Amino acid sequence: MSQPHTLRHPYEYNPSYKKRVAYFSMEFAIHPALKIYSGGLGFLAGSHMRSAYDTKQNLFGIGILWKYGYYDQTRNSDNTMNVLFAEKFYNFLEDPGIIVPVYVNKHQIYVKAYYLRPEVFGTVPMYLLTTDIAENDHLAQTITHKLYDNNTYTRIAQSIVLGIGGAKVVDALGGADIYHMNEGHALPLAFHLYTQFNRDVEEVKNRVRFTTHTPEKAGNEEHPIQMLDNMGFFSSIPLEEVRKITMVEEEMFSHTLVGLRLSRRANGVSQLHGEVSRDMWADQQGVCPIIAITNAQNKKYWADGILDKSLAEGDDARLFDRKMHLKKRLLNYVGDQTGKIFDPEVLTIVWARRFAEYKRPDLIKRDIMRFNRLISNKDRPVQIIWAGKPYPLDANAVSVFNHLVTSNRKVKNCAVLVGYELALSALLKKGADIWLNTPRRPREASGTSGMTAAMNGAINFSISDGWVIEFARHGENAFVIPTTDPTQPIDQQDNEDFYSMMYILENEILPTYYNKPDRWKQLVKNSMLDVYPMFDSDRMVDEYYSKLYI
Structure with a gap:
């Protein structure tokens, strides 16, 4: 599957932070040179990576190396806004030799991880995933081209790459005690863990934590469950079994709701947002406790x-x-x-x-x-x-x-x-x-x-x-x-x-x-x-x- 690579932090862990945590986020705002973010979610994740480094935590980041970033905002001749997708090149990333197979829409593709050393920008170790490699056909290569691609199928494929591909990269690095999802984009990792831990849903919950950022139901991502199944969102788990462990009976599948059901604990990102989130999901069965951890910046x-x-x-x-x-x-x-x-x-x-x-x-x-x-x-x-x-x-x-x-x-x-x-x-x-x-x-x-x-x-x-x-x-x-x-x-x-x-x-x-x-x-x-x-x-x-x- 991949060549061995040793995950290394440049410090001895603080005794309070020895539990090994893999932090999954669709975007990270780390440094102006690394354009793999769109806004507040990425700014928050970037500060998390920096402070985890500063406080000597046993944590590492899993994200995606977006070939064209989010977009470059430029101007038309009349000064109105123009959108430019320009290819990005990063000579500070290293190739650790990690390539993992993932199935998207019943086709095997390959996900490659690039390594961001802690000393480059003062973060914990980070692994950024790409499908834009020679081992994949053109369509598969485009999955990691644009952050928040407007094509629904591509967006689902991006979640599969982040969740399942990222989880397999974590496996190659020796695993983790906790898998922290910053929003629901990486949700497929929960289904990968379910197959890995002998279909023990309680063990999945023991490993998964979830941060929700969206304070209203309409803003939380949903897709038809049959579409997700066809795309490979649920790994190799039969759909009826997926319905059983997620408690989803309807045709629309809420990523946030299932994230809350497959986590041991979740958090809102301010005290008010914690209250809003608890109220918002109060009528749903199987939702984990939602606490509040107010966001902050480095x-x-x-x-x-x-x-x-x-x-x-x-x-x-x-x-x-x-x-x-x-x-x-x-x-x-x-x-x-x-x-x-x-x-x-x-x-x-x-x-x-x-x-x-x-x-x-x-x-x-x-x-x-x-x-x-x-x-x-x-x-x-x-x-x-x-x-x-x-x-x-x-x-x-x-x-x-x-x-x-x-x-x-x-x-x-x-x-x-x-x-x-x-x-x-x-x-x-x-x-x-x-x-x-x-x-x-x-x-x-x-x-x-x-x-x-x-x-x-x-x-x-x-x-x-x-x-x-x-x-x-x-x-x-x-x-x-x-x-x-x-x-x-x-x-x-x-x-x-x-x-x-x-x-x-x-x-x-x-x-x-x-x-x-x-x-x-x-x-x-x-x-x-x-x-x-x-x-x-x-x-x-x-x-x-x-x-x-x-």
């Missing part, structure tokens, strides 16, 4: 070192000089990409994350007359920057992005950036004054971008959802938009949230920034102090061992 990677040191030493002058330097760096980039010259003395608001309808990137423009008054105010001016990558075939999200581009084309103090990946994300967080977050509650499971913004002196201005509930103290370390009734019609929710947001912006944020600079500086310092250590991923990965892997 401060060592994300926080600007000079900002952090200045805060620790109480050197306010250096702290705010550095913040201004970082802000100017961001504004120079805005000028480079858009031709717009922003003023570093002006309050700069950033909305940057994955473009999706429920995240409401254009909420601030809901009342265009009021928005125009805001951006044309000379006494208390503002600058607004948007950035984010819609799913390339989400016509609505792409349309919103392009409308922001075209409607702000001649507006001097509003800019829309392309290329929202790790590097631009860091630049925006370090340069922003206000980090704006406007999802419809309770649809934001966690929303970790605000954590790294706070680490870099940006003030969170957010709907009370996800992690923000656990962090924010309105007017002291953040500004919180009051909760609306989520059972109201969407238009009414959006109206209420817009007017609450604008009231706070006009009557609290702008007067503080321009008229009370000492109070503003204290807000910045409070935010930076309060985000650590609770929202540093060192805390999070410790909780995964103590609360989930037990």
Whole structure:
């Protein structure tokens, strides 16, 4: 099957973390050079790999080496968004000689693993899978070309490669005590383990843990069970046996629900999301306990070192000089990409994350007359920057992005950036004054971008959802938009949230920034102090061992 390869960590394990864990994720945001991620799920997984390394855990990552990544976000000639799929090459990955067979749609294909050494980016050992090798025909090679391919059959094949192919790579590495699925993409691994452990479903549950990120049933992946069976999703298990162990009687097969049934324990990614998830699946039989482990991000990677040191030493002058330097760096980039010259003395608001309808990137423009008054105010001016990558075939999200581009084309103090990946994300967080977050509650499971913004002196201005509930103290370390009734019609929710947001912006944020600079500086310092250590991923990965892997 494969040549022997020794899995090695460059350290002795911390005694608290000796249990061997294989962490499966469809995407990892590790470093700008490794473009195998799309958004928040990958950012979270990347911080997990870094903090597991920093805290000396016996954990390793299993992911996919996407030949064309997610996509490169570029511009058309009119500055609207364009989608580019460019082949990626990585000379820092090594070939450990691991190739495993997997059946997809009744055809045997081969999955090859490439090895990312811990010292390259400061992560635990990682194995990235590809089918783009000479041993496969062209169709099989394309399975690992595009992250979240829009073809349903390809998406299922990707899950089989990650779950079954990844599990076989783990077998080649000597196995694991725990198999942790970051979302339901790797679910086929549970069926591989079922065959491996003599069809003992309790032993499968003993080995599997599951993290769910989606706070509503409609957002959880489902496919016809017959289609999955034909594709080989269930390994070699007869369909009637699959129905028995998964308790699925209907024709649509919910990946999340079955993940919850075949795990010993699962977790939501904020305290609120844990509650929402328990309520969401409360009427389903066989669901494992769902706890809450709030997401976090790796401060060592994300926080600007000079900002952090200045805060620790109480050197306010250096702290705010550095913040201004970082802000100017961001504004120079805005000028480079858009031709717009922003003023570093002006309050700069950033909305940057994955473009999706429920995240409401254009909420601030809901009342265009009021928005125009805001951006044309000379006494208390503002600058607004948007950035984010819609799913390339989400016509609505792409349309919103392009409308922001075209409607702000001649507006001097509003800019829309392309290329929202790790590097631009860091630049925006370090340069922003206000980090704006406007999802419809309770649809934001966690929303970790605000954590790294706070680490870099940006003030969170957010709907009370996800992690923000656990962090924010309105007017002291953040500004919180009051909760609306989520059972109201969407238009009414959006109206209420817009007017609450604008009231706070006009009557609290702008007067503080321009008229009370000492109070503003204290807000910045409070935010930076309060985000650590609770929202540093060192805390999070410790909780995964103590609360989930037990």
